[in-house]
Amino acid sequence: MSSKSKGAEPENGSGLLSMYRQARLIGAAALRWAFPERAQNRTYLRRSYNFESPIERGRHARTLSAVAQRLGPSALGEVLEVGCAEGAFTVELAKCSRSVTACDISAVACARAAQRCSGYANISLRHCDIVKASIGGPYDLILAMAVLEGIFGLKRLRRAVIKLVEAIRPGGFLVVNVFDLPGELQRAWWARWFLESKDRHIEALCKHPSLRLVHAESYPGPGLSVPGYAHPVIILLEKTGASQARDSDLSKGAASL
Numbered sequence: 001m002s003s004k005s006k007g008a009e010p011e012n013g014s015g016l017l018s019m020y021r022q023a024r025l026i027g028a029a030a031l032r033w034a035f036p037e038r039a040q041n042r043t044y045l046r047r048s049y050n051f052e053s054p055i056e057r058g059r060h061a062r063t064l065s066a067v068a069q070r071l072g073p074s075a076l077g078e079v080l081e082v083g084c085a086e087g088a089f090t091v092e093l094a095k096c097s098r099s100v101t102a103c104d105i106s107a108v109a110c111a112r113a114a115q116r117c118s119g120y121a122n123i124s125l126r127h128c129d130i131v132k133a134s135i136g137g138p139y140d141l142i143l144a145m146a147v148l149e150g151i152f153g154l155k156r157l158r159r160a161v162i163k164l165v166e167a168i169r170p171g172g173f174l175v176v177n178v179f180d181l182p183g184e185l186q187r188a189w190w191a192r193w194f195l196e197s198k199d200r201h202i203e204a205l206c207k208h209p210s211l212r213l214v215h216a217e218s219y220p221g222p223g224l225s226v227p228g229y230a231h232p233v234i235i236l237l238e239k240t241g242a243s244q245a246r247d248s249d250l251s252k253g254a255a256s257l
C-alpha cells in the first residue's frame with residue numbers, strides 16, 4: 001500500500017529520535033487495536049491513502065483480471081466488497097457485477113464512497129465493522145483487499161475470516177490482497193503481540209477447511225519493486241462444498257511470495 005509521508009523525522013535517527021518513532025508507532029498501533037473506527041477515520045481525514053495512484057489502480061486492475069480469468073469477464077453475480085474505502089474499486093466492480101454491497105468501518109470513507117457511487121443503482125453501501133456486524137449473504141464473490149492488515153489480533157482475524165467464509169455460497173470465491181507490514185513494524189519487539197504479518201494472514205486463510213487456494217501472485221510482479229510500496233500478494237480462494245485437503249504446495253508457494 002502506498003501512503004503519503006507523514007513526518008519529517010529521519011529514518012535512522014539517534015537513540016532519542018528512534019525512541020520517539022517507536023513511541024509514535026506503538027501509539028498508532030494501540031489506537032487501531034482499541035478504537036479501529038476512530039483510527040481509520042483519522043487516516044481518511046488526513047487523506048493518508050491514495051487509491052487513485054497508478055500503483056493502486058494497477059493493483060485493482062490486476063485483481064479484477066485474476067478474478068475474470070476464473071469467473072469470466074462479466075456477470076460476477078452478487079458481490080460483497082469489504083473495506084471499500086472511498087469506492088474507487090467499488091465502481092469498477094459494479095460495471096461487471098449484478099449487485100455490489102460495499103462496506104467499510106470508517107464513516108468518513110463511507111460518506112465519500114456514497115458520493116462517488118451515487119450513479120450506480122447496483123451498489124449499496126454499509127457502514128460496519130466486519131468483525132462485529134452480521135454481513136448477510138450468500139455472495140458469489142467476496143473481496144477483502146488490504147483489509148486484514150487493519151484487523152489487529154489473531155482472534156479477531158480468525159473471527160473475520162470465518163464470517164467471510166460463511167457468507168460465500170459453496171463454489172463462490174474469496175479474494176484478498178495481503179500486504180507485508182512495513183519493515184519497521186516487522187522488526188519491532190512489541191509488534192508480535194497484536195500485529196499479524198502477511199504470512200499469518202495467508203495461514204489463517206489457507207487453513208480454513210472450506211477454502212481451496214486457486215491463485216496467488218505477487219504484485220507488481222516478480223523482479224519488479226516500487227520503493228516505499230509494501231508489495232502485496234493477490235490471492236483467490238474457492239469455497240468448496242465440504243472440508244477438503246488443500247493443495248499444500250500452492251499454500252506454501254503463496255506464503256513465500
Ligand SMILES: C[S@@+](CC[C@H](N)C(=O)[O-])C[C@H]1O[C@@H](n2cnc3c(N)ncnc32)[C@H](O)[C@@H]1O
Binds near residue numbers: 084085103129146
Ligand atoms: C487500506 S484500505 C483498502 C481499500 C481498498 N479495499 C483497496 O484495496 O484499495 C482498507 C480499508 O478497510 C477498512 N477496514 C479496516 N478494518 C475494517 C473492518 N474491521 N471492517 C470493515 N472495514 C474495515 C478501512 O477503513 C479501509 O477503508
